[in-house]
Amino acid sequence: MAWHSVAKSADLDDDEVIGVEVDGKEIAVYKLGGVYYATHNICTHEYACLSDGYIEGDRIECPLHQGYFHIPTGKAQGAPVTEDIPTYPVKEEDGEILVDVPDK
Numbered sequence: 001m002a003w004h005s006v007a008k009s010a011d012l013d014d015d016e017v018i019g020v021e022v023d024g025k026e027i028a029v030y031k032l033g034g035v036y037y038a039t040h041n042i043c044t045h046e047y048a049c050l051s052d053g054y055i056e057g058d059r060i061e062c063p064l065h066q067g068y069f070h071i072p073t074g075k076a077q078g079a080p081v082t083e084d085i086p087t088y089p090v091k092e093e094d095g096e097i098l099v100d101v102p103d104k
């Protein structure tokens with residue numbers, strides 16, 4: 001595990017999501033009510049970037065078939081998604097957003 005700087009805090013407004021890449025891994029970084037979250041960015045149903053989807057409250061709606069994931073926990077919450085999505089620790093330090101992504 002290692003902290004990676006993925007964006008400037010100023011790059012992300014509240015209720016916004018961006019897609020970033022860390023060591024070849026696709027990560028979605030969210031800001032909800034001033035709190036940062038990170039999940040894997042690729043839907044567990046088929047291939048779609050959640051960062052192209054829509055935030056509804058504390059859920060992200062997949063842009064392809066409108067499945068839902070709970071952003072803080074990664075839990076699958078709506079058909080057709082059944083498999084949860086990995087989440088990652090996030091912190092903000094000196095104006096940078098840092099995500100802790102496993103090495104493997």
Ligand code: FES
Nearest residue numbers: 043046062065067
């Ligand atoms: S690819 Fe996300 S719901 Fe189908």
